[in-house]
Amino acid sequence: MAHAATHDHHDDHHGAPSNFFVRWCMSTNHKDIGTLYLVFSLLMFFIGGSFAMVIRAELFKPGLQLVQPYFFNEMTTMHALVMIFGAVMPAFVGLGNWMIPLMVGAPDMALPRMNNLSFWILPFAFALLLSTLFLPGGGPAGGWTMYPPLSLQGDSVAYLVFAVHLMGISSIMGAINIIATILNMRAPGMDLLKMPVFVWSWLITAFLLIAVMPVLAGAVTMLLTDKYFGTSFFNAAGGGDPVLFQHIFWFFGHPEVYIMILPAFGLVSEIIPTFARKPIFGYKAMVFAIASIAFLSFIVWAHHMFAVGLPLGGEIFFMYATMLIAVPTGVKVFNWVSTMWGGSMTFETPMLFAIAFVILFTIGGFSGLMLALAPADFQYHDSYFVVAHFHYVLVTGAIFAIIAGTYYWLPKWTGRMYSEFWGKMHFWNSVIWVNVLFFPQHFLGLAGMPRRIPDYNVAFANFNMISSIGGFLFGASQLIFVGVIVHAVWFSKKKALDRVWEGAKGLEWTVPSPAPFHTFELPPVIHDEELAHGHVED
Amino acid sequence: MFNRSGLVPGRRETSRMKQANATIEDMRKRGVRRTVTVFGAIAIAIFLLSLLQGLKYS
Numbered sequence: 001m002a003h004a005a006t007h008d009h010h011d012d013h014h015g016a017p018s019n020f021f022v023r024w025c026m027s028t029n030h031k032d033i034g035t036l037y038l039v040f041s042l043l044m045f046f047i048g049g050s051f052a053m054v055i056r057a058e059l060f061k062p063g064l065q066l067v068q069p070y071f072f073n074e075m076t077t078m079h080a081l082v083m084i085f086g087a088v089m090p091a092f093v094g095l096g097n098w099m100i101p102l103m104v105g106a107p108d109m110a111l112p113r114m115n116n117l118s119f120w121i122l123p124f125a126f127a128l129l130l131s132t133l134f135l136p137g138g139g140p141a142g143g144w145t146m147y148p149p150l151s152l153q154g155d156s157v158a159y160l161v162f163a164v165h166l167m168g169i170s171s172i173m174g175a176i177n178i179i180a181t182i183l184n185m186r187a188p189g190m191d192l193l194k195m196p197v198f199v200w201s202w203l204i205t206a207f208l209l210i211a212v213m214p215v216l217a218g219a220v221t222m223l224l225t226d227k228y229f230g231t232s233f234f235n236a237a238g239g240g241d242p243v244l245f246q247h248i249f250w251f252f253g254h255p256e257v258y259i260m261i262l263p264a265f266g267l268v269s270e271i272i273p274t275f276a277r278k279p280i281f282g283y284k285a286m287v288f289a290i291a292s293i294a295f296l297s298f299i300v301w302a303h304h305m306f307a308v309g310l311p312l313g314g315e316i317f318f319m320y321a322t323m324l325i326a327v328p329t330g331v332k333v334f335n336w337v338s339t340m341w342g343g344s345m346t347f348e349t350p351m352l353f354a355i356a357f358v359i360l361f362t363i364g365g366f367s368g369l370m371l372a373l374a375p376a377d378f379q380y381h382d383s384y385f386v387v388a389h390f391h392y393v394l395v396t397g398a399i400f401a402i403i404a405g406t407y408y409w410l411p412k413w414t415g416r417m418y419s420e421f422w423g424k425m426h427f428w429n430s431v432i433w434v435n436v437l438f439f440p441q442h443f444l445g446l447a448g449m450p451r452r453i454p455d456y457n458v459a460f461a462n463f464n465m466i467s468s469i470g471g472f473l474f475g476a477s478q479l480i481f482v483g484v485i486v487h488a489v490w491f492s493k494k495k496a497l498d499r500v501w502e503g504a505k506g507l508e509w510t511v512p513s514p515a516p517f518h519t520f521e522l523p524p525v526i527h528d529e530e531l532a533h534g535h536v537e538d
Numbered sequence: 539m540f541n542r543s544g545l546v547p548g549r550r551e552t553s554r555m556k557q558a559n560a561t562i563e564d565m566r567k568r569g570v571r572r573t574v575t576v577f578g579a580i581a582i583a584i585f586l587l588s589l590l591q592g593l594k595y596s
Contacts, residue, residue: 110570176577184569214581218588233596240596248588
């Protein structure tokens, strides 16, 4: 390929600092910063996961077993905050950092120094947040949604608000960087409608981030002033309105859900065509579906508030608007299935996780449709049915996609193949235990078990025990993932080819494995037939 | 910023390549600056608007 000529193996690692501190703390290289994001998110995944283990251990049997109720509430709150802002979002930013410049033929991100700052804010934000668990008065315990007046009762409000501000600044800077990279740094010939779907999904996600993270910043700033400066934004006694917070929060919160799932759509749209050895079915439809979902995400926020006492017209509007999201989402699911249809499929680990994503995310989508029905939501609201729903979307959706993406590109990053046997062990253990963990929670919710409680009626005992066993084993299964990564990075003897997977197309597969420290220093010459979406006509 | 001129030390370049890269580099710099300004301003404006919403309805 002509564009591969831009690489000279002699110069592959030119510029990589040998000093550990300089390389990793002062890096402006998109690959190193991507690695930092991914390692950070894996660490947060295990910290957030350990909080989940505390929750499932407490719920193993009815009655208070291990922890005090306040600590239990801290665990539910911190589990969500750490998993959302510390694990899932940084993982996608890490994948984007690593792969977007490689996929569009750019030498690096548009703003490399800001990229470094975006990452290095995060460890401080989470140190601040997690430190509250060790301070007198404890950590935030009012739920990740931070509804006042409950969330204002603790002593850690300032820590929480400052941590959220830092995470928000990091996300906004990261989003601006990604937009600037995609809009300005693409190699000549890489038209917008020739970009990989993953790049498209990140471009749209970055727009969402810029639109909603400042809204979260505004909401928590008002919480802060209500707590410490005597304002009454959300204090009814002072003329404020606590429901106003819910509106502002969910105006951020619902697009946030799509921030966590749109890049997952992009990842799966890369992986399925590779292992089906067919171009993605309906490339343009996939891109427009992502854009439609992003648009709709701004006009559905109050479906989280059906039980709060909305006017009937509002309930009907938000119910129908929410159900409308099923249309572009359905387009995507049908297109993934159509891509696989008639393909020469093989089932390597990334493909297994991608197929599990399609099936299990669809289950989460269907339970979401059930929750979208306003009259039914009065029954489901604040029950374990909601917990089951969003864990199907976020664990078997977002996290499975992140794992799939990691297996897919790990050989490109390390230059070595991972162990397919242990990858498949990881997959089968994950897919079995995650269903044992979350599927019974549908039944618990329908039977009336509320979420965020440390104790429950004995009638819910059996399903809770099954769910906890699934939780412990799902958590333990993730240790296999770490083992596979450690093996691939340091011990694997099997070298990866430049084009790691037979059916893979796109610029990232034209660079050597492992990807050199600097790539595409000269803009690559792009041949349409070598791109996954080089010939888009309809 | 790292060297984005397309030159790896020791590699020869033609004057045409140098010229083309300089033009692309200029356009990119301008584009990046414009993108950052526009989206940074949008982010700040949305933050202020959300505070104004709070003031309006409380």
